[in-house]
Amino acid sequence: TAELCRVPKGLYDSIKVKGRATKFVDDIFQPTGNNSLNAQQNFNNKRRCMAMLLFDYLSGQTIPSLYTSFECRYKLKDDTQHAFAMLAQQYKPGIKLMGITKAMTTVYHSCTIDNLSAFLQCVLQEKDAMLTEFDTQKCDFDTIDTQDTYARLLDKIRGCPDRCPCCQRPCDVDHTLIKSNPGSESNKHRCATGHALRAMNGYKFEETDEASLFMCEQIKDDQTIVVGSLRKRWSQFKLDHRDWVFESLLKDDELARLNQKFLSIWAKIGRDLCQKYGMKFVTYNTQRINVPESY
Ligand SMILES: [Zn+2]
Ligand SMILES: [Zn+2]
Structure with a gap:
C-alpha cells in the first residue's frame, strides 16, 4: 500500500507547482494541425488523453509525445513529457501498481480526467481515510486469530x-x-x-x-x-x-x-x-x- 500512495503523491506534488490545476490538462495537450473542433470539444478530448497519459505512466510504459482521442491527435508538451519521464524514474511504479493499472486498462481508456490535481487529491484522501481506518483497527496477530489457529498449528507441528x-x-x-x-x-x-x-x-x-x-x-x-x-x-x-x-x-x-x-x-x-x-x-x-x- 505504501507504493500505491507514494506514486500518486509524487505526481501530485510535481504538478501542484505547475500553475493552475484546472488549466493543467488543457495546457499540456495541443491539437496537431488544425482540427475543426471548438475549445470545449477539444477539452473533452484532452481529458481522455490525460487518462491515457496517467495509464501510460502508472503501467510503466514510455510516455509518447502524441495522444489520439476520437481521431484527433494531440501533442504532449515537451516539458510535460520530460517531466513524466523524470517522474517515472523518481517515482517508478512498482510491479504491483503496474499490474493493477494494466488490469484497469478499459477503465483508463474510457474515463476522462479534467483536473488531474483534484483527481490525485481524491486518490490521496482516499488513502488517508484508508490508513486511518487501518490504524483504528487492532490488527496484531492475537486479535485477528480468534480461532486459536496459531496454537493449533503449533500443536499440529509439535504434536x-x-x-x-x-x-x-x-x-x-x-x-x-x-x-x-x-x-x-x-x-x-x-x-x-x-x-x-x-x-x-x-x-x-x-x-x-x-x-x-x-x-x-x-x-x-x-x-x-x-x-x-x-x-x-x-x-x-x-x-x-x-x-x-x-x-x-x-x-x-x-x-x-x-x-x-x-x-x-x-x-x-x-x-x-x-x-x-x-x-x-x-x-x-x-x-x-x-x-x-x-x-
Ligand atoms: Zn497410559
Ligand atoms: Zn492430547
Missing part, C-alpha cells in the same frame, strides 16, 4: 504436549482436526496407538515392589492404584482425568504385539528405571493385576 497421567506416554491425537480445544469434551487426549508399560512411569506392585508390566488398557475399573499417598480405584482415576480417554484404538492382538515390543524395550532399559524408581526388576509379574499398584 500434543500432554502425556498419559498414568504411563506418561505422549498423547497422539491430532487435536487440530477438531476445532474445540485439546482436552475438551469432544477433543480428548488419548494414546490411540496404545499406552506404555506402567512401570515406565514408576508404577510397581505395592507389596512386592515388582515393576508393573501392565499397560493402562489392561487395568480394570475396580482395580486400586496408588497415586502418591492416595489409593484410588481406576474408575476414580479416570474421573480425575476427564480430559483423557484411556482406551486405545488397538484390537486385542495389536495390543498384545505392542506389549511384546515394550517388553523387549523393558529388557534393555528396565533395570535403570527400577533403580530410579526403587522397583524390583522383573520380566513378568508374579502378581495378579488386581493387587494394588503404587509408585
Whole structure:
C-alpha cells in the first residue's frame, strides 16, 4: 500500500507547482494541425488523453509525445513529457501498481480526467481515510486469530504436549482436526496407538515392589492404584482425568504385539528405571493385576 500512495503523491506534488490545476490538462495537450473542433470539444478530448497519459505512466510504459482521442491527435508538451519521464524514474511504479493499472486498462481508456490535481487529491484522501481506518483497527496477530489457529498449528507441528497421567506416554491425537480445544469434551487426549508399560512411569506392585508390566488398557475399573499417598480405584482415576480417554484404538492382538515390543524395550532399559524408581526388576509379574499398584 505504501507504493500505491507514494506514486500518486509524487505526481501530485510535481504538478501542484505547475500553475493552475484546472488549466493543467488543457495546457499540456495541443491539437496537431488544425482540427475543426471548438475549445470545449477539444477539452473533452484532452481529458481522455490525460487518462491515457496517467495509464501510460502508472503501467510503466514510455510516455509518447502524441495522444489520439476520437481521431484527433494531440501533442504532449515537451516539458510535460520530460517531466513524466523524470517522474517515472523518481517515482517508478512498482510491479504491483503496474499490474493493477494494466488490469484497469478499459477503465483508463474510457474515463476522462479534467483536473488531474483534484483527481490525485481524491486518490490521496482516499488513502488517508484508508490508513486511518487501518490504524483504528487492532490488527496484531492475537486479535485477528480468534480461532486459536496459531496454537493449533503449533500443536499440529509439535504434536500434543500432554502425556498419559498414568504411563506418561505422549498423547497422539491430532487435536487440530477438531476445532474445540485439546482436552475438551469432544477433543480428548488419548494414546490411540496404545499406552506404555506402567512401570515406565514408576508404577510397581505395592507389596512386592515388582515393576508393573501392565499397560493402562489392561487395568480394570475396580482395580486400586496408588497415586502418591492416595489409593484410588481406576474408575476414580479416570474421573480425575476427564480430559483423557484411556482406551486405545488397538484390537486385542495389536495390543498384545505392542506389549511384546515394550517388553523387549523393558529388557534393555528396565533395570535403570527400577533403580530410579526403587522397583524390583522383573520380566513378568508374579502378581495378579488386581493387587494394588503404587509408585
Ligand atoms: Zn497410559
Ligand atoms: Zn492430547
